[in-house]
Amino acid sequence: MSLRDPESPSDSADLLKRHRAVLPNWMGLYYDEPIEIVGGKGNRVVDASGKSYLDFFAGILTNMIGYDVPEVREAVERQLATGIVHTSTLYLIRAQVELAEKIARLSGIPDAKVFFTNSGTEANETALLLATYARKTDQVLAMRQSYHGRSFGAISVTSNRSWKNNSLSPLNVHFLHGADRHLVQFRGMSDADYIKACVDDLRHVLATAVSNDVAALIAEPIQGVGGFTMAPDGLFAAYKEVLDEEGILFISDEVQSGWGRTGSAFFGIENHGVTPDMLTFAKGTGNGFAVGGIVARADLMDGPHAVGLSTFGGNPISMAAANATLDYVLDHDLQANAARTGEIILAGLREAEQRLPVVGAVRGRGLMFAIELVDPGTGAPAPALVARFMEVTKKLGLLAGKGGLYGNTLRMAPPLTLTEDEAREGLRILVTALETVNDEAR
Numbered sequence: 001m002s003l004r005d006p007e008s009p010s011d012s013a014d015l016l017k018r019h020r021a022v023l024p025n026w027m028g029l030y031y032d033e034p035i036e037i038v039g040g041k042g043n044r045v046v047d048a049s050g051k052s053y054l055d056f057f058a059g060i061l062t063n064m065i066g067y068d069v070p071e072v073r074e075a076v077e078r079q080l081a082t083g084i085v086h087t088s089t090l091y092l093i094r095a096q097v098e099l100a101e102k103i104a105r106l107s108g109i110p111d112a113k114v115f116f117t118n119s120g121t122e123a124n125e126t127a128l129l130l131a132t133y134a135r136k137t138d139q140v141l142a143m144r145q146s147y148h149g150r151s152f153g154a155i156s157v158t159s160n161r162s163w164k165n166n167s168l169s170p171l172n173v174h175f176l177h178g179a180d181r182h183l184v185q186f187r188g189m190s191d192a193d194y195i196k197a198c199v200d201d202l203r204h205v206l207a208t209a210v211s212n213d214v215a216a217l218i219a220e221p222i223q224g225v226g227g228f229t230m231a232p233d234g235l236f237a238a239y240k241e242v243l244d245e246e247g248i249l250f251i252s253d254e255v256q257s258g259w260g261r262t263g264s265a266f267f268g269i270e271n272h273g274v275t276p277d278m279l280t281f282a283k284g285t286g287n288g289f290a291v292g293g294i295v296a297r298a299d300l301m302d303g304p305h306a307v308g309l310s311t312f313g314g315n316p317i318s319m320a321a322a323n324a325t326l327d328y329v330l331d332h333d334l335q336a337n338a339a340r341t342g343e344i345i346l347a348g349l350r351e352a353e354q355r356l357p358v359v360g361a362v363r364g365r366g367l368m369f370a371i372e373l374v375d376p377g378t379g380a381p382a383p384a385l386v387a388r389f390m391e392v393t394k395k396l397g398l399l400a401g402k403g404g405l406y407g408n409t410l411r412m413a414p415p416l417t418l419t420e421d422e423a424r425e426g427l428r429i430l431v432t433a434l435e436t437v438n439d440e441a442r
Contacts, residue, residue: 011048012049019034031391031394032391035047035049035394036048040055040063040066040068041066041067042067043055043067043414043417054398054399054422055067055398055399055414056398056401056414058414058415059288060283061224061368062283062287063284063415064261064283064285064287065325065415065417066287066415069325069328072324074324075320075321076317076320078320079095079316079317085315086315086316087316088309089313093314093319095319095320096316096319098319098323100114102323102326109279109295111297111298111299112295112297113301114293114294115313116292116293117292117293117313120255120280120282120292121149121292122149123255123282123292123293123294124153124157124251124253124280125153126294127218127251127280128140128154128171128251129304130296131215131249131277133303135247135248137212137215138170138171139172139174140173140214140218141173141202141216142174142176142217142219143159143176143178143179143220144175144179144180145160145227145405146159146218146226147224147225153169156170156171157218160226162407163225174205174210176201176202176205177197177198177201178219178236179226179230191232191234195232198238199242203242206246213246213248215248215249216249216277217248217250218253219236219250219251219253220252220254220255221253221254221272222257224255226405227370227411228363228368230365249277249278249300250277252274252280253280254268254280255281255283255292258279258281258283258285259285259334260334260338261366261367261416262338262365262368263339263340263366264365264366268365271365278295279295280292280294284325284416287321287322287325289322290312291318291319291321291322337418339366341418341422342364344423344424345367345369345423345426345430346364346369348431356435356438357374357376358376358382358441360408367414367416367418369412369413370411373385375441376438381408385408385441389410389433389434389437390410392432392437393430396432397429398429398430401413
């Protein structure tokens, strides 16, 4: 690939200094010496020094089919060649209609309509607006350890102290169990017993903590910032039986778990046998171009009486990229590839878990997997070991991500185009890094 001349360490240090001078302190940067990514092709990127990395985090699950994909590039270039980058949704946009038709069909939601935004945060805000409007109440249910965005409303349904700046909220929110089996009261339970306990708690919340009508439950089938924690299959089906008794809507936040990433389903909620009332998406939809949105039943989408639009949502450039990306995912059956390559990695990580005390847990589905690191002596969460692991994988040429409620989780989600050879290469690096951290910790 064509790259500019490698920069010296002083150039990177100067860029870091400039970054810190003009950008907010709460914008975190990975690594002791943060990198600037200047090129990419396939499932690899190159930094300003010329070092190549196998990318296992994909811009936080956003470069869904990798880098420099001809089909996406050519679709965008064709649209650019028309001279039209933006028209607003006050005019017909053919690519927007075409993409909405595809997503409505794939969602499984009956009589579905689609509204496009620029991000998952905006998509979730829209879903909450539709639900509270339809149900005429500000009461909302959400999941513990969840994350739904950084806006005022999205933060209110986020259940992770590290991502909440205040207690103010436009919503009256109550949080449910479902992805917290590490807690002592649930530890050792079977899936069936845990689901029963969670459903009993939901009924108790509805009997004690809310007043009359509740608008919706919003939930991630696999929690992103939460460290890829997930409810056991069937929990949301059991929850929905209770919700349906009272007419409470169900919103599935598929910003990270959609488009076949889990391997076992096209949308994460399908692993629970549930068709939601609304489904939100973003991240990988445009393979790096800003695309978010919501698909919902027409009665819900058409409900609000006020005029609305998204200035940049559904713009011709992003729609061209998203149509090409979704077509690529379907034409190459990347859901099946996620299942196949993900199993290679997960099987290897589970083997390492058995022999390395520093590994507290391995979990995941398809190309969405996580490793919890713990103190090998006490079993306590070890976020410092995560930082060390990140430095080791960087040196070995692999980009990983981190998260989790306690900051001790490595979360990874390579592009869905990952090859089996790249899966094995990445696994070797991950295991080597785990062995290094384990030896140092002991």
